[in-house]
Amino acid sequence: MDWVAVIVSIIPFVGVLLAVGFYTLLERKILAIIMIRKGPSKVSYMGILQPFSDAGKLLCKEFIVPTRANVGPFILAPALMLAISLLGWLLYPYKSAEVFYVFGVILFMVITSVSVYGVMMSGWASNSKYSLLGAVRAMAQSISYEIPMGFIFFCVVLCSGVFMFQEISVFQQSLFFFFLPLCVVMLVWMLCMLAETNRAPFDFVEGESELVSGYNVEYSGGGFAVMFIAEYSSILLSSVMSAAMFFGGNEALVGFFMMVFAIFFVVVRASLPRLRYDKLMNLCWTVLLCVMLTASVCVVVLVGV
Amino acid sequence: MVMGLSVVFVCIVCCLFTGLFMMLSEKRGLDREKCSPYECGFEPIGSARSPFSIRFFLVAVLFVVFDVEVVLLMPFAYMFFYGKSVLGILSSSGFLLILFVGLYHEYREGSLEWVG
Numbered sequence: 001m002d003w004v005a006v007i008v009s010i011i012p013f014v015g016v017l018l019a020v021g022f023y024t025l026l027e028r029k030i031l032a033i034i035m036i037r038k039g040p041s042k043v044s045y046m047g048i049l050q051p052f053s054d055a056g057k058l059l060c061k062e063f064i065v066p067t068r069a070n071v072g073p074f075i076l077a078p079a080l081m082l083a084i085s086l087l088g089w090l091l092y093p094y095k096s097a098e099v100f101y102v103f104g105v106i107l108f109m110v111i112t113s114v115s116v117y118g119v120m121m122s123g124w125a126s127n128s129k130y131s132l133l134g135a136v137r138a139m140a141q142s143i144s145y146e147i148p149m150g151f152i153f154f155c156v157v158l159c160s161g162v163f164m165f166q167e168i169s170v171f172q173q174s175l176f177f178f179f180l181p182l183c184v185v186m187l188v189w190m191l192c193m194l195a196e197t198n199r200a201p202f203d204f205v206e207g208e209s210e211l212v213s214g215y216n217v218e219y220s221g222g223g224f225a226v227m228f229i230a231e232y233s234s235i236l237l238s239s240v241m242s243a244a245m246f247f248g249g250n251e252a253l254v255g256f257f258m259m260v261f262a263i264f265f266v267v268v269r270a271s272l273p274r275l276r277y278d279k280l281m282n283l284c285w286t287v288l289l290c291v292m293l294t295a296s297v298c299v300v301v302l303v304g305v
Numbered sequence: 306m307v308m309g310l311s312v313v314f315v316c317i318v319c320c321l322f323t324g325l326f327m328m329l330s331e332k333r334g335l336d337r338e339k340c341s342p343y344e345c346g347f348e349p350i351g352s353a354r355s356p357f358s359i360r361f362f363l364v365a366v367l368f369v370v371f372d373v374e375v376v377l378l379m380p381f382a383y384m385f386f387y388g389k390s391v392l393g394i395l396s397s398s399g400f401l402l403i404l405f406v407g408l409y410h411e412y413r414e415g416s417l418e419w420v421g
Binding site: 002005008009010017060062064066069075082083086087090099106124126127128129130131132133139140143144146147151161162163212217222223225286289300303305 | 312318344354367412
């Protein structure tokens with residue numbers, strides 16, 4: 001048994017789980033600052049251990065399976081979501097990573113597509129109208145925003161010439177960030193990431209005024225906690241990826257911009273109102289897709305010449 | 306090696322979490338009110354496995370078309386890495402133009418409009 005390999009393969013995921021915990025604390029603190037209140041400040045010193053006490057509480061709460069729910073999928077769906085979003089962390093874009101994916105971009109697209117299945121399972125299995133509607137909305141939304149995302153990857157890959165996230169990051173080593181030539185593409189990418197992770201201005205999945213809590217209404221206690229971890233780890237993954245794709249090069253810089261993007265997700269949640277669902281779909285299919293097609297033509301011509 | 310171990314570890318973590326909350330969670334008696342699906346305090350009306358709007362299905366169909374096109378586009382990026390040519394630029398721009406015309410046709414036909 002190669003213990004070094006075991007440790008090397010375990011540590012990143014432990015780090016991710018810890019990061020998710022502290023990211024939830026960060027989100028609550030920033031939201032509290034923006035709303036001029038205190039936020040969690042009692043558990044241990046300044047509320048630093050709040051995420052762990054929350055996790056402990058949620059794991060000990062009662063887990064109710066509603067009547068006539070499909071019990072198997074209902075229990076498995078959170079685990080599936082967590083597994084998919086953790087597997088995305090296999091391609092974190094650092095040179096110190098132990099596994100290098102030559103076609104990492106394509107693996108990222110696959111993982112974002114497959115993550116729809118967890119939502120579908122949980123929404124269908126819990127035998128509630130709200131959760132079914134929330135799941136259907138989530139699926140349609142993340143499906144449609146995958147297409148502009150594909151075009152964004154096309155632009156970035158065309159500029160760097162490789163599909164590997166580490167190489168894309170290294171390509172920008174001379175401080176020539178892809179953000180400079182591709183700033184429009186980066187704006188579209190931010191919108192896509194907000195929509196893919198079902199975050200604030202596009203959170204129709206859990207629009208509280210319409211759908212109570214979306215596909216996870218029926219989940220209580222531990223199931224909800226696991227889904228929550230999955231959601232936040234995919235947010236962190238997408239902010240790492242956007243830092244590596246548009247502000248890559250130096251690894252310290254990638255880390256810094258990853259934090260900037262992670263805070264951006266929170267600040268957007270605190271400051272922007274929710275869109276309407278049909279406007280979201282129109283935004284994707286008519287505006288973003290046209291912008292990305294035009295940008296792709298421009299990039300093809302510029303790179304080719 | 307590392308990749309296989311990582312996948313195994315992820316699976317173990319997920320099973321562990323699930324098993325943990327199934328074991329740790331508080332067990333109380335279940336009654337009919339508590340187990341019924343949430344519906345604003347009412348008795349659930351009708352079945353939850355109800356039909357939903359056909360729009361969502363149409364979006365899925367459109368997605369399949371455009372996603373296949375994205376997949377067809379990806380090799381172009383690799384092609385430019387190995388050799389740039391006028392023919393390459395023209396063919397990929399032509400492909401993107403065809404996509405644009407297709408999108409415009411969908412838009413004019415009204416299949417992109419959510420309401421209506």
